[in-house]
Amino acid sequence: xxxxxxxxxxxxxxxxxxxxxxxxxxIIMAVLILYLFSNLILLSFYLDKILESxxxxxxxxxxxxxxxxxxxxxxxxxxxxLQELPTLSVKPYLIQNIKRKQIINYLSLVSLASGFNLAPFxxxxxxxxxxxLPQQGLPVFLGFLVSIAGLTFFNHFFSLWxxxxxxxxxWWMLAFVxxxxxFGLLDLKLHLLxxxxxxxxxxxxxxxxxxxxxxxxLAALMMYRINFSFLNSNLYLDEMxxxxxxxxxxxxxxxxxxxxxQGDLVANELKLIIRNKRPKSAIMxxxxxxxxxxxxxxxxxxxxxxxxxxxxxxxxTGIFIINYGQFMFSWQSSHxxxxxxxxxxxxxxxxxxxxxxxxxSTINLILTIPYVYFGWNIILVHFIMYLWNMGVxxxxxxxxxxxxxxxxxxxxxxxxxxxxxxxxxxILSIPLLVTPFVIFYPLDFLGYPxxxxxxxAVTGIAFIVTRPFWIxxxxxxxxxxxxxxxxxxxxx
Amino acid sequence: MIExxxxxxxxxxxxxxxxxxxxxxxxxxxxxxxxxxxxxxTLFRMMLDLIRCTSGQIISKEADVSKNDSWxxxxxxxxxxxxxxxxxxxxxxxxxxxxxxxxxxxxxxxxLEKFNDFFNAEILNKKKYIRDLSKGNQSKVxxxxxxxxxxxxxxxxxxxxxxDPSTQIRLKNMIREINREKHITTIISxxxxxxxxxxxxxxxxxxxxxxxxDMETNKNTLEELEDYFSVxx
Numbered sequence: 001x002x003x004x005x006x007x008x009x010x011x012x013x014x015x016x017x018x019x020x021x022x023x024x025x026x027i028i029m030a031v032l033i034l035y036l037f038s039n040l041i042l043l044s045f046y047l048d049k050i051l052e053s054x055x056x057x058x059x060x061x062x063x064x065x066x067x068x069x070x071x072x073x074x075x076x077x078x079x080x081x082l083q084e085l086p087t088l089s090v091k092p093y094l095i096q097n098i099k100r101k102q103i104i105n106y107l108s109l110v111s112l113a114s115g116f117n118l119a120p121f122x123x124x125x126x127x128x129x130x131x132x133l134p135q136q137g138l139p140v141f142l143g144f145l146v147s148i149a150g151l152t153f154f155n156h157f158f159s160l161w162x163x164x165x166x167x168x169x170x171w172w173m174l175a176f177v178x179x180x181x182x183f184g185l186l187d188l189k190l191h192l193l194x195x196x197x198x199x200x201x202x203x204x205x206x207x208x209x210x211x212x213x214x215x216x217x218l219a220a221l222m223m224y225r226i227n228f229s230f231l232n233s234n235l236y237l238d239e240m241x242x243x244x245x246x247x248x249x250x251x252x253x254x255x256x257x258x259x260x261x262q263g264d265l266v267a268n269e270l271k272l273i274i275r276n277k278r279p280k281s282a283i284m285x286x287x288x289x290x291x292x293x294x295x296x297x298x299x300x301x302x303x304x305x306x307x308x309x310x311x312x313x314x315x316x317t318g319i320f321i322i323n324y325g326q327f328m329f330s331w332q333s334s335h336x337x338x339x340x341x342x343x344x345x346x347x348x349x350x351x352x353x354x355x356x357x358x359x360x361s362t363i364n365l366i367l368t369i370p371y372v373y374f375g376w377n378i379i380l381v382h383f384i385m386y387l388w389n390m391g392v393x394x395x396x397x398x399x400x401x402x403x404x405x406x407x408x409x410x411x412x413x414x415x416x417x418x419x420x421x422x423x424x425x426x427i428l429s430i431p432l433l434v435t436p437f438v439i440f441y442p443l444d445f446l447g448y449p450x451x452x453x454x455x456x457a458v459t460g461i462a463f464i465v466t467r468p469f470w471i472x473x474x475x476x477x478x479x480x481x482x483x484x485x486x487x488x489x490x491x492x
Numbered sequence: 493m494i495e496x497x498x499x500x501x502x503x504x505x506x507x508x509x510x511x512x513x514x515x516x517x518x519x520x521x522x523x524x525x526x527x528x529x530x531x532x533x534t535l536f537r538m539m540l541d542l543i544r545c546t547s548g549q550i551i552s553k554e555a556d557v558s559k560n561d562s563w564x565x566x567x568x569x570x571x572x573x574x575x576x577x578x579x580x581x582x583x584x585x586x587x588x589x590x591x592x593x594x595x596x597x598x599x600x601x602x603x604l605e606k607f608n609d610f611f612n613a614e615i616l617n618k619k620k621y622i623r624d625l626s627k628g629n630q631s632k633v634x635x636x637x638x639x640x641x642x643x644x645x646x647x648x649x650x651x652x653x654x655x656d657p658s659t660q661i662r663l664k665n666m667i668r669e670i671n672r673e674k675h676i677t678t679i680i681s682x683x684x685x686x687x688x689x690x691x692x693x694x695x696x697x698x699x700x701x702x703x704x705x706d707m708e709t710n711k712n713t714l715e716e717l718e719d720y721f722s723v724x725x
Contacts, residue, residue, distance in 0.1 A: 264591050268577060275579040275621065338575035341540050343564040343592045343641075410579070483544040490574065 001098060005106045028426060033115075040122045047127040060131050061207065062200060069199030071120070072151045077180070079116055079159040094235070104231045108224065111160060112153075120152045136207060143210025147203070150216025157223040161230055168234075265344070265352035266359070272331060276410035279324065279331060286319040290367055297374040306449050309378050310436055310456075313385030314393075316368045320360035321393050322432060326425045328353065328401030330408040333489035340486060346475045350398065354467070357394045361386060384457040385436070391463030393432060395470050400428040402477050405488025493518040493645065493677050494539070498548035501534055501701075509534050509701045511548075518644075519675035521667065523692030523709075525685065525717065530698040532681045533571065536649050539679075540569055552645070568643035570634035570651070578623035582615045582633050585622060589637045603640045610636065610662050628654040635663065639670070646670075646678045652687050660687065667691050685721070689714045 043050075048060055055063040093103055124144075133141045166173045186193040206213045253270060256263035273279040292315055296308040315322070324331075332339060339349070365386045372379050403424045436456055443452035463470070478485075496514040500507060509531040516522060524532050537543045539550055541557045549556050552563045569575070577585055590600040604616065614629050615636075622633060631654050638646055652660050668691055670676050682688045688695065689709055697705035697720065705720075707713060 261592065264588060268580070268588060271584070272577075272579055335574060335577045337540075337542055337571070338577065340542055341564065341567075341569055341575065342589065345561070483542070486542055 001102050002106050002109065005093070005103075006110065009110060037118075037122060040119060041126065044123045044126040045130075047123075048131050061135070062204070064127065064131075065203030065207075066196045066200045068148075068151075068203055069195055071123075072155055073183075073195065075116070075120070075152075075155050076159060079155060080163065080176075083114065083116060083159055083163070085111075085160065085163055100232060100235060104228055104235065107231065108157070108160075108227065112156065114156075117152055117156055120148055124148055139210040140207050143206040143213040144203070147206055147213040147216045150213070150218075150220045153220035154216065154223050157220065157227045161223070161227040164230065164234070259355060261344070261348050262352040262355050265349065266356050269331075269352070269356055272410070273324075278408065278410050278412055282323055283320070286323045289315055289319040290364065292316055293368065293371050293374075293378075297371060297378065305444065306381055306440070306453060307437070307444070309381040310385060310440055310453075313368075313378075313382040314389065314436060317361050317365045317382055317386040318389035318393050320364065321357050321389055321397055324360075325353075325357065325394070325397035325401070326428055327408060328397055328404065329485060330404055330406055330489070331410070333407040334410065336486050336489040340482060346478055347471060350471050350474055350478070353398060354394055354471075357397075358390060361389055381453065384453055384460070387460030387464070388436060388456050389460075391460035391467075392435070395463060395467075395474075396428065396432055398474055399477075400424045402474065402481050402485070405485055407489050493520075493553065495551040496539075496548070497551070499535075499538065499545055499550065500547045501531075501538060501543070502546045507701050509538065511535070511703055514696075514703065514706075516677060516679070518677055519671070520694055521671045521678045521692045522680070523688035523695045524679060524681035524698065525683070525688060525695060526681075526698030527721075529700075531701040532698055533649055534701075535698075536569070536571055536647055536679075536681070539647065540567070540571075563645075566644035567647070568638035568641045568645070569647040569649075570631070570638050571647070571649040573627075573630055573634075576622050576630060576634055576637075579621055581619070581621055582625070583617075585633065586637060586640060590640060593641050595640070600640060604636070607636050607639075610659060610666065612659065626654075628656060628659070631655055632659065639666070642674075644676060646676050648678075648680045650682055651680060652682050652684050660684075664691050685714055685717045689717070 047064075051060055051063040051067070055066070058066070128141055128144055132144055162172065162176070166176075183193070183195070187195050253267050256267045256270075259266065273283055293312045296312050329336070365382060368382050369379065371382070406421075439455050439459070440449070440452035443449065443455070494516040496511050496516075498513075499509060499511040501509040508529075524535070526532055534543065538545050539552075539557065541563075545558065549558070551557075552567070555562050557563050577588070580588065586600050586604060587597055590596070590603075595603075607615075611632060615625075615632060622630060625633065631651065635648060635651055638648070651663060655663065664687060667678060667680070671678060671691075680688065680692065693709055695705070695707050695709055695713060695717070696703050697707075697717070707716075
């Protein structure tokens with residue numbers, strides 16, 4: 001039975017209307033994932049060197065042991081943010097002649113196929129083979145391997161169980177956050193408690209007595225049972241829904257009223273962003289990009305010349321345009337027919353997009369002002385890139401939006417979600433990322449970097465000034481393509 | 493009011509809608525019947541310019557709907573949940589639709605009062621998003637959003653499906669009333685022959701994309717339709 005269910009799942013993946021039918025996209029995805037994992041492998045190969053330099057006065061195994069528990073604690077936090085609950089697909093099976101137990105086992109089994117469960121092994125296995133196996137022998141090596149497997153699966157089922165708990169009752173979340181904060185406070189600030197030495201004690205005991213590692217497996221099995229019995233008693237449609245039905249209030253944004261119909265459209269789109277899981281997490285991620293500058297400016301080796309600030313400036317002021325704009329119109333796929341039939345001028349529709357971009361980019365520009373600490377000219381470059389984003393990148397994104405026919409389900413999380421990703425996103429990224437440098441670097445090479453910046457600024461302003469012309473172009477193109485766009489967004 | 497000429501929609505060689513000529517007069521209430529796949533929804537979508545006609549044209553108030561947006565000023569339609577913005581509350585959605593027609597909040601509130609019975613206290617002030625409402629209640633939101641626009645043309649695709657019997661009767665009364673008082677041109681599709689013959693003055697019967705019968709409703713119409721549908725089996 002479980003095999004049949006897995007086969008159905010497999011089919012649903014390949015036959016999904018928008019699962020990216022073209023082979024090239026799948027290949028690019030595979031390459032990207034391989035790249036991520038090869039990074040992890042590279043990191044793990046040098047883990048001994050890294051540990052040596054961070055903990056010079058400890059031997060390798062002690063240092064490794066001390067870190068492991070931290071890793072698994074942060075793993076829980078990360079899973080909590082990113083891991084998806086496998087729920088939705090079981091609905092058609094609940095009323096069939098399939099035992100509850102089988103459905104739950106299937107849910108648990110399928111959920112194991114996740115990068116989170118592979119990462120700990122990729123990260124530690126080379127170290128285990130390189131250091132522990134020759135130094136301590138096979139039993140200790142196996143002991144570590146088993147304990148890492150046990151803790152990984154424990155984390156896996158713990159986070160699944162806990163996420164569902166939180167969905168039913170939000171107080172659990174508060175308790176979780178408070179206890180994590182308390183641990184952090186006790187360990188890092190007050191030094192009353194040391195996860196570090198606790199971790200050492202546990203894993204040192206595995207070095208002496210590898211059999212003890214089986215206790216982690218026991219813990220994982222226990223967690224599996226808890227998750228199992230929880231699901232068993234809560235496998236009802238209304239309780240399994242991933243959104244809790246708390247009361248919703250109507251929010252108003254008075255600031256937008258002065259923009260008339262465009263303002264109304266923007267207000268709706270802001271609600272779209274705030275009230276749906278996927279756009280919300282996409283926006284959250286884009287705020288993390290504001291720390292991008294620290295990476296470059298804080299490190300003199302990387303931040304030579306204007307190149308770095310052009311790059312950072314474009315990303316930090318334009319991340320919303322890039323991150324949200326690349327899926328333009330797809331966000332509204334579920335009510336696109338309504339938009340087309342309603343009394344909305346297409347021009348207003350496009351102008352509202354520009355307004356939305358302007359609001360977010362301006363906020364981001366203001367938020368990057370503290371980078372003045374690294375020099376006032378950085379802010380100047382940020383402002384120039386803001387002009388570039390407003391003039392050129394907005395148009396680019398909307399030009400590609402007219403070519404994007406992929407539906408998006410707003411209720412899914414954004415991380416590792418490829419739904420709606422198509423060729424247009426990949427092609428879009430090329431002109432988006434390359435053009436400013438094509439302008440800047442030749443002039444920089446000739447010794448006129450300021451001229452390069454000036455041309456970028458002037459180009460941006462020129463496109464802002466001529467925007468009405470470009471909007472009319474976009475509108476006529478939209479009118480030619482609207483049937484195809486609406487067709488792609490329709491569910492049936 | 494609406495003239496359809498030589499309208500055809502072809503999907504990969506199969507003709508799904510084929511209407512050589514159809515004229516709809518102002519103020520008519522038209523019922524559209526036909527089994528699944530007869531082309532009702534496709535016809536609606538072409539009239540709303542949501543899909544491209546393979547050939548022919550639909551003229552509404554002397555303007556081709558696919559070339560000119562002016563029909564949006566006086567046409568309201570609810571075909572399916574794809575017309576609703578599901579992350580808004582019903583109130584927000586009504587205000588939004590109203591604002592598109594330059595109606596302010598108090599005006600909308602005044603209009604919504606008329607729907608108190610129709611809503612049966614399940615729509616307003618519930619602090620729920622539209623996506624959390626049942627299908628029937630979503631359909632109520634869609635129909636009400638059409639009516640507050642004060643349209644001249646109203647199109648509803650299976651409005652009686654999913655809603656409870658009392659609401660079905662209220663909806664029928666509402667349609668009769670707006671037709672009598674405001675002379676709105678109404679096109680409704682339904683599988684419920686009783687309801688349709690009750691409210692519509694004219695019935696169009698579709699089969700495989702063709703309108704095979706176009707009749708004024710009289711006391712024999714229901715029987716005639718029932719005969720047609722039972723013979724098919």
